[in-house]
Amino acid sequence: MNPSTSRRPKPLxxxxxxxxxxxxxxxxxxxMGLLADPALGKxxxxxxxxxAGLVLLVGGVLFVLRSRxxxxxxxxPSGD
Structure with missing residues (x-):
């Protein structure tokens, strides 16, 4: 069987x-930062x-883009 046509699952x-x-x-x-009380005193x-939300959002999008x-x-394995 040709390895390029095998039906192996893609890695996670x-x-x-x-x-x-x-x-x-x-x-x-x-x-939450936009809609809730910002608690600026604390x-x-x-x-x-x-x-923090914007930083996580940018980081998450970069991770997804990098994986794509x-x-x-x-x-x-070669079929010798």
Whole structure:
């Protein structure tokens, strides 16, 4: 059987999973930063939820893009 036509499953790329989790958390924190009470007195005058949410959102999107741009390569055994 030709290794290029075998029906082997693709490996699970952990970068996509981490990126998805970070993106979801970033969306939640960004929404909380925009919609909820910012509690500026407790955080020194900055909206910590908004900033952390945006950082997580950017990081998660970068992880997902990186996993899409350079997918894992699976070594197939040669059929000698």
């Amino acid at each position: 790329d952990i970068r996509a999973i981490i990126g998805a989790m970070l993106t979801i958390l970033g969306i939640i924190l960004t929404a 955080t020194g005058g900055i909206n910590a939820n908004l900033i 741009m350079s997918p894992l390569k699976v070594r197939t």
